[in-house]
Amino acid sequence: MPELPEVETIARNLATQLPGCQILAVEKLDWERMVETPSLPLFQSTLPGRCVQGVGRRAKWLLLLLDGGWTLALHLRMSGRVGVSGSNPSADRHTHLVLALDDGRRFLGFRDPRKFGRVRLLDAGGFTKLHTAYGPEPLSDQFRPADLAHILSTHHTRLKPLLLNQAVLAGLGNIYVDEALWLAGLHPLRCSTTLTFTEGSHLHAAIRSVLTAAIQRGGSTLRDYRDGYGERGHNQEYFSVYRRTGQPCPRCGTPIERIRVAQRGTHLCPVCQPAAPATHSPIHPSPPHSPHSH
Ligand SMILES: [Zn+2]
Known part of the structure; x- marks a missing residue:
């Protein structure tokens, strides 16, 4: 979709x-x-x-x-x-x-x-x-880390369903939530209120990063999507976790896992995205990696 x-x-x-x-x-x-x-x-x-x-x-x-x-x-x-x-x-x-x-x-x-x-x-x-009817636009200049921190602290909800909720934040779906949570090093089942401000800031940066990169690549074509000229997007060649179950995490090499969250197939790295809040230094978003076949 x-x-x-x-x-x-x-x-x-x-x-x-x-x-x-x-x-x-x-x-x-x-x-x-x-x-x-x-x-x-x-x-x-x-x-x-x-x-x-x-x-x-x-x-x-x-x-x-x-x-x-x-x-x-x-x-x-x-x-x-x-x-x-x-x-x-x-x-x-x-x-x-x-x-x-x-x-x-x-x-x-x-x-x-x-x-x-x-x-x-x-x-x-x-x-x-x-x-x-919709939440803030994540790429808007008015959407700052403090705005995401406010969303996280006022919803006692697991991260994945929270980010999929269009009334909370506009425009994200299954692909870009999985990609953003991986980039931010956050488990999809983490409760939003357990994030530190630093973790929330990393999530803010990760969301904007995956969306901006995807726009630069003309979007992601899984099956039906074509752009306004009928051309396929290229962002699917750069997925880190989405639909890469069993393939190595681009950051640490651990096989990507697939779980179900809110009835949605959810892809994550069990090492980069620990289920419990990280007690050590947070993981910093890495620069985009090279394309890979899958
Ligand atoms: Zn990893």
């Missing part, structure tokens, strides 16, 4: 293609449950004529900022792909939403074989509601 780096990559791709475009028509919409809000007639009557003024992201939502105060928000869920093409993708049976752009020679398509993807057309009030 696309997480923050994948959605951010698509947003940056579309930001070079869409601003200034006008939506000519809703060319295709054959999966009505895709549109969560507003009603279908309002959705189809509001979009034509709207200009795209910008492209952004909030949590795992891709945002097309339209004129008139409207925002078209798209959530890719499991298998969604969004891209601009020079030919009409309506004939593809897995492309459920197609918007004709400008003079009808370019198209924005939302392809989603598993049909879990969702779309919302939001007015200003709806946008505010979406914005406030």
Whole structure:
């Protein structure tokens, strides 16, 4: 499932293609449950004529900022792909939403074989509601180590489910929580209130580090994810622990273990991420290592 780096990559791709475009028509919409809000007639009557003024992201939502105060928000869920093409993708049976752009020679398509993807057309009030439903953006300048320390100290929760909770911190999913906890040397089952401020600061740095590196590599493609140009991401070639069960830890060589936490497969190094709070000097994040096959 696309997480923050994948959605951010698509947003940056579309930001070079869409601003200034006008939506000519809703060319295709054959999966009505895709549109969560507003009603279908309002959705189809509001979009034509709207200009795209910008492209952004909030949590795992891709945002097309339209004129008139409207925002078209798209959530890719499991298998969604969004891209601009020079030919009409309506004939593809897995492309459920197609918007004709400008003079009808370019198209924005939302392809989603598993049909879990969702779309919302939001007015200003709806946008505010979406914005406030999620925790802080981890890559924001306003998100400082003290903010994460506050989150950790006010939630008496194990680290992995806490970091997966979108209302607490936006955008992280299974991949980047596992990678960040490994980089910070923290066990996924540690209770958030047991972390020292130093450990929390390392976690803050680790979260930002794994997300930033993943964006630089165009996101992680496990199966379905493609960027805004239809290209695969490369970050999966750099995973330290995620889906590397039994392979050596890049830091200490111990085989990576897989456990279940909150119904999610969870990958960790049993040496670098001790179950009990570390009593010795904390482990410092290491620089990114070279790619490896797996
Ligand atoms: Zn290790």
